[in-house]
Amino acid sequence: MIISICCNHKRLILFFSAFSLLINAQNQYPQFPKDQHSYLGSNREFYKDFHKILIEKNLKPCDNKKEFFNASILIKAENSAELLEIDSLKLQKFKCSFELTKEVIKNMYKWMPAKIDGKEMPAITRIPIYTDDLFENYKEDYDFVGTNYEKTDFNIEDFRKEVVKKINLKSFGFKGKGKLTVITKFAISYKGRLDDLKIEKSSGSQRLDEMIMDAIKQTQMNKQWKPAKTHDMPIHTYFSFPISVSVD
16 A cells, blocks of 8 residues: 655635724625636726726825725625725724725626525625725736735745655555545735634545644744735735645
């Protein structure tokens, strides 16, 4: 019997501010599927329309040019969306960006509802809003991803090698042949620590899932990396991290 461990990975970048949105709606509605667009024409079209509406409505820029707001938007149906409220403490920090986004979204009509299990359903999408990029600094084909972006120094291949060393399969009883895959997901947080670790897709074996999770937790202990940044602000970077165990 030959047991091999492999890991393919795909980096997923999702930009969050250092603050979590604590709102009930997030528990009521699913997150928008990552492989679907919530706006016709994707993010570039969204920012293009956002800029156009700011100018047409003669809306005023924020005094704080570095104000950054990660908008949680409920896509309810075709051409229908709603900016979700945030608590009062966070509103103090993002008030200008929040109010601008709320006004602009009322005038946007290219929303595309999520399709989950073949049905259109209300779902929440998150779109980063850095308003200083969307007034006179706006550039054609602008997309927040990649703008003034510095990647984290976290190396997923080096991390994978360390995780694999900590996986002990000697006591694991395999029956038959085949491959089991565990897909985990985690963030390198704005503080440079591995955070928000969870199983995105189970292998079907609780024992193997727990073994992989324990190996990741052991590997990340006491480690710290340089976080990714945009506009000189540290941000979360999310990674998808599959590990497969093959038995021949």
